[in-house]
Amino acid sequence: MSHDVKQMIENGETVLGIELGSTRIKSVLIGANHEPIASGSHDWENSYVDNIWTYSLDDIWSGLQDSYQNLVADVKKQYDVKLQTIGAIGFSGMMHGYMAFNKDEELLVPFRTWRNNITEEASKALTELFNYNIPQRWSIAHLYQAILNKEDHVSEIDFQTTLAGYIHWQLTGEKVLGVGEASGVFPIDLETKSFNQNMINQFNEQVASRNFAWKLEDILPEVLVAGEDAGTLTAEGAKLLDVSGELQSGIPLCPPEGDAGTGMVATNSVAKRTGNVSAGTSAFAMVVLEKDLSKVYPEIDLVTTPTGNLVAMAHSNNCTSDLNAWVGLFGEFSKAIGADVDADTLFSTLFHQALKGDADGGGLLSYGYLSGEHMTHFEEGRPLFARSSESQFTLANFMRTHLFTAFGAMKIGMDILLKEENVKLDEVLGHGGIFKTEGVAQSLLAGAFDTPVSVMETAGEGGAWGIALLGAYLKHQKQGQTLEAYLNENVFGNQSVKTINPDPEDVQGFEQFMARYKKGLSIERAAVDNL
Structure with a gap:
């Protein structure tokens, strides 16, 4: 087998996907059957400099090069071959944020990442101007805020892009973005699969009195859809990516994408009426829509799939952190009584208890708000647990309540889509650590959304694999x-998928819990204001 893989590598029948996430730069090389054959990674952290969350250009390039070199070393170790050519390459990164360059290709201000909540004024003004939800983290909100702040650099802008777009540009010379990534920069016209020209005109009129030398369309990248040619690796680009000088130029690249789009690809949820839920420290649900929403909702972000279909995103800042802390507390207790239990057994035992609880969690209430929660309008968080004297305070109900609340804020956004907008959803794919204990969080989520929830074997492969698949689509299309x-x-034809259909009792129980959750938000408000 390794001999076949070795030949595949030598013949350039592989595809490389690299994703720059917020804590890790992951490189994945896939073979002709789309399965990972080698990987490399580099851990990194953002810095808080002058009140801005940022990553320096030095950190971006040294991190990317290190991740790639670790992949090269893995290829050498496993197959005893030098990586010199690849069938296609794709780059993906955390979406949104702000990278602005002058005509000499110099970065005008440090990279402002999606994490910065510094564009509230711009976000509100643009949402009103376009009648379209423009969240604070979107690139256009960052640009407009810089204009409102009268920042000197704005007049010098020649090109504005995202992290993935920047790397792609430096490696190919092409100023392009995949449509999914572009949809977090500026609203997309679903007909043209490009930036919305009417809104570009509105923006230009809005800033006309400032007399900039540029118009918005002049400084934005070109938008491409999945499968379209996005350029090839230049000789300079090959040296930038592979400092050892082994990698050959001329390799085709697919359009650079955002982490939302690569997550959809990695979970096979790019078709209309499908959705996926990514649940970890934060949680977001993404649903591919059949038509526009009837109005603007501040709780719902609109982006697109890598092919330009409209996607509604319900994002919550908090998901598993507080739940994990409680499991950790039970772990400390077991250790204290001399029954040391490993983490997998601990999680599995406690999670399965949740299935034995009352349908609504027995009248218990919890908020896992370790940080603020925009879905319910909290600028700070206070994790708390509350119960009435009539509630059924059992371990099963306690665990069920904490699993319910992990999905609580996200469900508020999903209810807008499913109940107010009557969005049709055939299936949701779940991925993330909370689904590791088989069948527990999955069945509760099916109850929360009243929709079948599936979990796949490869759900753990993540965005680097997703962008590699987009590279493969370009190559084999x-x-x-x-x-x-x-x-x-x-x-995904041969993937083993486990699907759980919603149990009517779970559906009703979750609704009862959510009524309590909404009523109890005043308790959370009091905690934030007074603790």
Whole structure:
């Protein structure tokens, strides 16, 4: 087998996907059957400099090069071959944020990441101007805030892009973005699959009195959809990525994408009426829509799939942190009584208790708000647990309540889509640590959304694998085969998938819990204001 893989590597029949996440730069090399054959990673952290969350250009390049070199070393170790050519490459990164360059390709101000909540004034003004929700982290909100702040650098802007777009540009010379990534920069016109020209005109009129030398369309990248040619690796680009000088130029690149789009690809949820839930420290649900929403909701962000279909995103800042802390407390107790239990057993035992609880969690209430929660309008968080004297205070109900509340804020956003907008959803794919204990969080989420929830074997592969699949789609694209068909037929056809349908009792129980959750928000407010 390794001999076949060695030949595949030597013949350039592989695809490389690299994703720059907020804590890790992950590189994944996949073979002809789309399965990972080697990987490398580099851990990094953002810095807080002059009240801005940022990553320096030095950190970006040294991190990218290190992650790639670790992949090269893995290839050498496993297959005893030098990585010199690759069938296709794709880059993905955390979406949004602000990278602005002058005509000499110099970064004008340090990279402002999606984490910065410094654009509230711009976000509100643009949402009103466009009648379209423009969250604070979007690139256009960062640009407009810089204009409102009268920052000197704005007049010098020649090009504005995202992290993935910047790396792609430096390696290929092409100023392009995949449409999913572009949808977090500026609203997309679903007909043209490009930036919305009417809104660009509105923006230009809004800033006309400032007399900038540029118009918005002049400084934004070109938008491409999945499968379109996005340029090739230049000789300079090859040296930038591979400091050892082994990698050859001329390798095709797919359009650079954002982490939301690569997550959709990695979970095979790019088709209309499908969705995916990523649940970790934070949680977000993404649903591919059949039509526009009827109005603007501040709780719902609109982005697109890598093929330009509209996606509604319900994002909550908090998910598993408080739940994990409680499990940790039970771990300390077991250790204290001399029954040291490993983490997997601990999580599995406690999670399975939740299935034995009362449907609504027995009247218990909890908020896992370790940080603020925009979905329920809290600028800070206070994790808390409350119960009435009539509640059923059992371990099963306690665990059920904490699993319910991990999805609580996200459910408020999903209820807007499913109940107010009557969005149709055939299936949701769950991925993230909370689904590791088989069948527990999955069945409760099915109850929360009243929709079948599936979990796949490969759900843990993540965004680097997702962008590698987009590179493979570019390379192998058959005439007219859609991305949805490509993923279904070529990638996920033999995947083992476990699906759980909603239990009517769970659906009703979750609704009862949510009524309590909404009523109890005043308790959380009192905690934030007084503790």
